[in-house]
Amino acid sequence: MDRINILGSGGKTKTMKMSRALILTVVAVIGLAVMGSGLFAADVPDVIQMKDPIYSAHTRGIVSFTHTKHYADYGISCGECHHDDKGQPLADLKTGDTTHRCSECHSKPGDVPRTALKDLAEDAKTKLTLEYHAGAMHLNCIGCHKDWNKEHGKRGPEGAPISCNDCHPKE
Ligand code: HEC
Ligand code: HEC
Ligand code: HEC
Ligand code: HEC
Numbered sequence: 001m002d003r004i005n006i007l008g009s010g011g012k013t014k015t016m017k018m019s020r021a022l023i024l025t026v027v028a029v030i031g032l033a034v035m036g037s038g039l040f041a042a043d044v045p046d047v048i049q050m051k052d053p054i055y056s057a058h059t060r061g062i063v064s065f066t067h068t069k070h071y072a073d074y075g076i077s078c079g080e081c082h083h084d085d086k087g088q089p090l091a092d093l094k095t096g097d098t099t100h101r102c103s104e105c106h107s108k109p110g111d112v113p114r115t116a117l118k119d120l121a122e123d124a125k126t127k128l129t130l131e132y133h134a135g136a137m138h139l140n141c142i143g144c145h146k147d148w149n150k151e152h153g154k155r156g157p158e159g160a161p162i163s164c165n166d167c168h169p170k171e
Helices: 002-036 067-072 122-129 133-151
Strands: 047-050 063-066
Touching: 047 067, 063 067, 122 133
Parallel strands: none
Antiparallel strands: 047 063
């Protein structure tokens, strides 16, 4: 009986230790999963330094993107830039929510090589361009800026910037 008791209590302590270790492991795994999934913390800076970690080195000056200004002052909805894995706008996204890095899906660093676009139809060009991070960023940022300037009779840099050095500061 004594032996069984000792074993019993020993077993209990062990179970408790095990479950603590298990909880710690689960917490660690969830932490890693969140980091790995590219989910951002909900604490978003007003100006985002666009320096995506998929690049081993940037060849251009780092773009300071006025994130808050774009939706608060320029009145652009979240879903114009943030979308799901099918490219459908995240219409319900709101301040405080988390989201995914663009590079999670537009995952090749840099822009599409011009030679790769040769002889492709427009659709195929866009599709291939979107595989590249800088390709997708430029389509998003410069695409809207061009339209906006046209609509408002402005030109970069007085309007929304469309030339390289107006976004990428000279180093
Ligand atoms: C004009 C385009 C645009 C608009 C509008 C926009 N975003 Fe973003 N947002 C971005 C870009 C680009 C990033 C940077 C993502 C990256 O580097 O991969 C970003 C980053 C974020 C992040 C993560 C930031 C971090 O560093 O932790 C969150 C969260 C976010 N946006 C939420 C929102 C919400 C909510 C709205 C609407 C209220 C919104 N965004 C409107 C383009 C936009
Ligand atoms: C979860 C995956 C995913 C994330 C994250 C993502 N995209 Fe996309 N994106 C897609 C898909 C899928 C398409 C549609 C591609 C197609 O139609 O061939 C797309 C399309 C686009 C297009 C084409 C025009 C349009 O709006 O349909 C642009 C530009 C673009 N993404 C930029 C961005 C930017 C900028 C970010 C970050 C703020 C981002 N994407 C985040 C998957 C993603
Ligand atoms: C859907 C439209 C839209 C998209 C997408 C967009 N912008 Fe803009 N952007 C604007 C408008 C509108 C202005 C203000 C133009 C003005 O006031 O003359 C602006 C202004 C700017 C400016 C100059 C003023 C400032 O706030 O710093 C920069 C730099 C800029 N955008 C960078 C970016 C970058 C980088 C991206 C992509 C990550 C982006 N924008 C995506 C609409 C857009
Ligand atoms: C409206 C703003 C805007 C304009 C204009 C623009 N870019 Fe970019 N570019 C970006 C953003 C945002 C990124 C993503 C950087 C990141 O998140 O790391 C980028 C990424 C890049 C990259 C990959 C990162 C690097 O530094 O190697 C290259 C190369 C690049 N741009 C070249 C150009 C060239 C060349 C032009 C002019 C033809 C240009 N860009 C115009 C906003 C812009």
